[in-house]
Amino acid sequence: MHNAPEFKIPIGPQHPALKEPEGFSVALKGEKILGVDIRLGYNHRGIEKAAEERTYIQDIYLLERVCGICSHSHSTCFIQAVEEIAGLAVPSRAQYIRTIIGELERIHSHLLWLGVAGHEIGFDTLLMYSWRDREVVMDILASITGNRVNYGMNTIGGVRRDISPEEKQEILKGLEILEERTKYYIEIATEETTIIKRLSGVGVLSREDVLKLDAVGPTARASGVKRDVRADDPYAAYRELSFDVITDSACDVYGRTVVRVKELMESYKIIRQALKDLPDGPIAVKAPRKIPIGEAISRYEAPRGEDVHYVRSNGTEKPDRVKVRAPTLANVQAVKHMLRDRFLADMPIVIAAIDPCFSCTDRMVHLKEQDCGTARVINWPSLHTYSIEWHKQRGIDFTRLNKKLQEKFTR
Amino acid sequence: MFESLFYIIVFPGMIFLIAFALIAEFIDRKIYARLQNRVGPPWFQPLADFIKLAGKEDIVPADSNARMFKVAPIFALASAITAFLYIPLWKTEALFSFRGDIIVVLYLLTVPTLAFFIGGWYSTSLYSRIGSVRSLTQLFAYEVPLFMGILSSALLADTWSLKELSEFYMAHPWFWMFNLPGFGVALVSLLGKLEKVPFDIPEAETEIVAGGFTEYGGRLLGFLRMTLDVEMVAASALLALVFFPFGLNINPVLGFGIFIIKILFIVSLIALLRTVVARLRIDQMINFCWKFLVPVALLQLLLNLILKGLLLK
Amino acid sequence: MRPGKMLREVLGSVFKKPATNLYPAQKMDMPEGFRGKIKFDSGKCIGCKMCMRDCPTNAITINKAGEGKFEAVFDLSRCIYCAQCVDTCPKKALSSTKEVELAQLDKKKLIVAFPYKEDPAKPKE
Numbered sequence: 001m002h003n004a005p006e007f008k009i010p011i012g013p014q015h016p017a018l019k020e021p022e023g024f025s026v027a028l029k030g031e032k033i034l035g036v037d038i039r040l041g042y043n044h045r046g047i048e049k050a051a052e053e054r055t056y057i058q059d060i061y062l063l064e065r066v067c068g069i070c071s072h073s074h075s076t077c078f079i080q081a082v083e084e085i086a087g088l089a090v091p092s093r094a095q096y097i098r099t100i101i102g103e104l105e106r107i108h109s110h111l112l113w114l115g116v117a118g119h120e121i122g123f124d125t126l127l128m129y130s131w132r133d134r135e136v137v138m139d140i141l142a143s144i145t146g147n148r149v150n151y152g153m154n155t156i157g158g159v160r161r162d163i164s165p166e167e168k169q170e171i172l173k174g175l176e177i178l179e180e181r182t183k184y185y186i187e188i189a190t191e192e193t194t195i196i197k198r199l200s201g202v203g204v205l206s207r208e209d210v211l212k213l214d215a216v217g218p219t220a221r222a223s224g225v226k227r228d229v230r231a232d233d234p235y236a237a238y239r240e241l242s243f244d245v246i247t248d249s250a251c252d253v254y255g256r257t258v259v260r261v262k263e264l265m266e267s268y269k270i271i272r273q274a275l276k277d278l279p280d281g282p283i284a285v286k287a288p289r290k291i292p293i294g295e296a297i298s299r300y301e302a303p304r305g306e307d308v309h310y311v312r313s314n315g316t317e318k319p320d321r322v323k324v325r326a327p328t329l330a331n332v333q334a335v336k337h338m339l340r341d342r343f344l345a346d347m348p349i350v351i352a353a354i355d356p357c358f359s360c361t362d363r364m365v366h367l368k369e370q371d372c373g374t375a376r377v378i379n380w381p382s383l384h385t386y387s388i389e390w391h392k393q394r395g396i397d398f399t400r401l402n403k404k405l406q407e408k409f410t411r
Numbered sequence: 412m413f414e415s416l417f418y419i420i421v422f423p424g425m426i427f428l429i430a431f432a433l434i435a436e437f438i439d440r441k442i443y444a445r446l447q448n449r450v451g452p453p454w455f456q457p458l459a460d461f462i463k464l465a466g467k468e469d470i471v472p473a474d475s476n477a478r479m480f481k482v483a484p485i486f487a488l489a490s491a492i493t494a495f496l497y498i499p500l501w502k503t504e505a506l507f508s509f510r511g512d513i514i515v516v517l518y519l520l521t522v523p524t525l526a527f528f529i530g531g532w533y534s535t536s537l538y539s540r541i542g543s544v545r546s547l548t549q550l551f552a553y554e555v556p557l558f559m560g561i562l563s564s565a566l567l568a569d570t571w572s573l574k575e576l577s578e579f580y581m582a583h584p585w586f587w588m589f590n591l592p593g594f595g596v597a598l599v600s601l602l603g604k605l606e607k608v609p610f611d612i613p614e615a616e617t618e619i620v621a622g623g624f625t626e627y628g629g630r631l632l633g634f635l636r637m638t639l640d641v642e643m644v645a646a647s648a649l650l651a652l653v654f655f656p657f658g659l660n661i662n663p664v665l666g667f668g669i670f671i672i673k674i675l676f677i678v679s680l681i682a683l684l685r686t687v688v689a690r691l692r693i694d695q696m697i698n699f700c701w702k703f704l705v706p707v708a709l710l711q712l713l714l715n716l717i718l719k720g721l722l723l724k
Numbered sequence: 725m726r727p728g729k730m731l732r733e734v735l736g737s738v739f740k741k742p743a744t745n746l747y748p749a750q751k752m753d754m755p756e757g758f759r760g761k762i763k764f765d766s767g768k769c770i771g772c773k774m775c776m777r778d779c780p781t782n783a784i785t786i787n788k789a790g791e792g793k794f795e796a797v798f799d800l801s802r803c804i805y806c807a808q809c810v811d812t813c814p815k816k817a818l819s820s821t822k823e824v825e826l827a828q829l830d831k832k833k834l835i836v837a838f839p840y841k842e843d844p845a846k847p848k849e
Contacts, residue, residue: 007537009537009538009541015620015740016616016617016619016620017618028541031693054780055732055778057778057780057808057812058778058779058780058808059780059806061780061808062780063807064806065804071465083683092713099676101641115660118689119617120613120617121496121689121690122608122609122611122616122617122690123608123688124447124608125446125686125687125691125730125734128447128448128449129447129730129733132448132743135743139755141760142754142755143755143756143757146755146757146758146759146807146820147758147759147805150804150806152759152806152807152808155811160811186734187729188729188730191725191726191729192688192689192725192726192727192729192730193725193726193727193729194609194688194689194691194727195689196691196694196725197689197691197695198690198691198692199691222427266802290707335710343692343694344541344618344619345618345692346692347618348617348618377848430748445737445738445742446734446735446737446738446740447734447737448737448740448742448743448744449743450742450744450746451742451744681730683734683735685729686730686734687727687729687730687731687734688727688728
């Protein structure tokens, strides 16, 4: 390995290990990783700006689509901020229902993660089984909210649908199956030799590094940092529910797996308590269309870590500014640290271990001209001509194709 | 002359072998799916995949060495098919046979790996290069236990020829039981040769896309996948003959049936093994092969040497 | 540590029915209250156009078909099936159905019109 040549390989923006486009440029020496360069911005959708153009009601559905997996997290986080500005007292039944949906979402997210982690280390059987069992919680979510993802359960001032006694029984029945399966997965994750071989000692992030790099969620908790918004700054109904914050001292990918599967057990506990104590009463209060002037910041423990939303209102139907900080943004810098001096084979699982959600995280990239360092604003037609010229210089002529396309569209 | 052409091209040569290889792939995939509680593909799926690939355009990367890139898959397929011709199937006699053919078969089964390396290396893509280097690195780890496992059986029979080996075990029934540890070693090593989980490191999808196969597409990829199928059947046939040498030289129909069952048994064992484990890292794989498989194979050799002294004077 | 820990579970699966749903042959049953394609009841619509205002994707258009008569046009290629319009409608003229098989090759077929229909229950003046 001493004389192995150094080279750079691209992992992404299109790569089987990544479920979303993101660029990782990996400098390798043989199989060893010398350094990783992360480039965000392949999936920027301009949601924050779009939120300013829509009313608060419309924004709930827009922000729910920041992330497909933690959709309830983002919409709750946003709504909590809006409710704080408007000074709405959300009925406690609505708070409990939000908590239940939030925990069901955590179950489906963690089971999904377990399967993805299995796939990244080439253990497709684990993927097939955990995703099969995930269907149980997806079916529960579909029947109580009306959708498998993007539940649309929240509205300003409460929730949109109630949980009936029959649905309560259905949830409890589903939880029993899931609890049994989760116990089995804990056994698998802690006993199967090949899994332990691939996970332990990989992607080490010490407690000090977590504090320095500000990692959140299971990534931080696996390094022994007890950081959980549900316990530190309780929202919804968490103040009235008792649960443990799971931590682990392994500091590696194995620890993150253990934290996640054990958190599943905590989620079952929380849902059972919440269903038992579910208070009677209305599920929503009437919210004004125009939110008074003000600003608020709201925190929420999404399955991947702490989610932060900032909302500023200007007294109209539309917010003045919405700012989203998804958990992956806090964790993505840690990936660089975790991969140093590891093997290329560890790359997929280390990236997967923070449970990345790149499109939630993506930031706009402001391109500067390399030689003079100044920014240049370019409009669409001139960008178009520029790209045709750029390709022409490299021997590809798009002029004819372009003309054809133009004719087609003008017709 | 005409007869041997028929043997080579139609039965049990190329056409039969390719058809059987496709069925074996189907069985492998179906069992893999059923073990994972899925439905799995319909019976014609491997054939449909091959036809689809065959109908596609061949794309040769501009920077690659076009000749090497195109020759490697055909070379690999040809050698895997040739290996099959030397293996006795339901008689103690193969189509072609000579002293030392067991070594030739083993080396013919190694040629595809080398061809994958050459094809991957000359396609000049970075993923291909990493994959092909990995496949060569891996070759040094699994080849030794595989050879030792298979040759220990030959050692007991005191021969370098598959014909004499099968005749010896027909004359001494139940002796094959002694070789079962060797069978375990050979079966696990075979997973490395066929690039299947846990040893699918050279084509680890989530790490290096498809390893040496990354730049291949169309007919050439079809040939490469066919090579792996044929290799699976040929290697299973070799293992079946060396480790389960019974039911030979009886009624041809019954013998053929037993032969098919033996091969499918080995194919399903492969499917089972790749279901229950995760992919290892290349360093772990080499450690595993040298620290576990090689000692077991050595013990098998020792056992066979002792048995030879005790049982066969 | 034990290699092949899943072996027993895996072998047991062979005798179990596959979990796969053979979709096009075997239809999925959507739960009660599923948010599928939106249905419009022109007899109940009063033309307040609140649904148009609240729709996050501007998928609904309510047109006047005559005095006190309204018809709706839905663009299903824009609809995100959040059913906010169902909650918003003060007269319950809109409702969710369990219909989910809405894929079309031709985008024009995704624009669904609900022309005004005489409501037999409503007495004519």
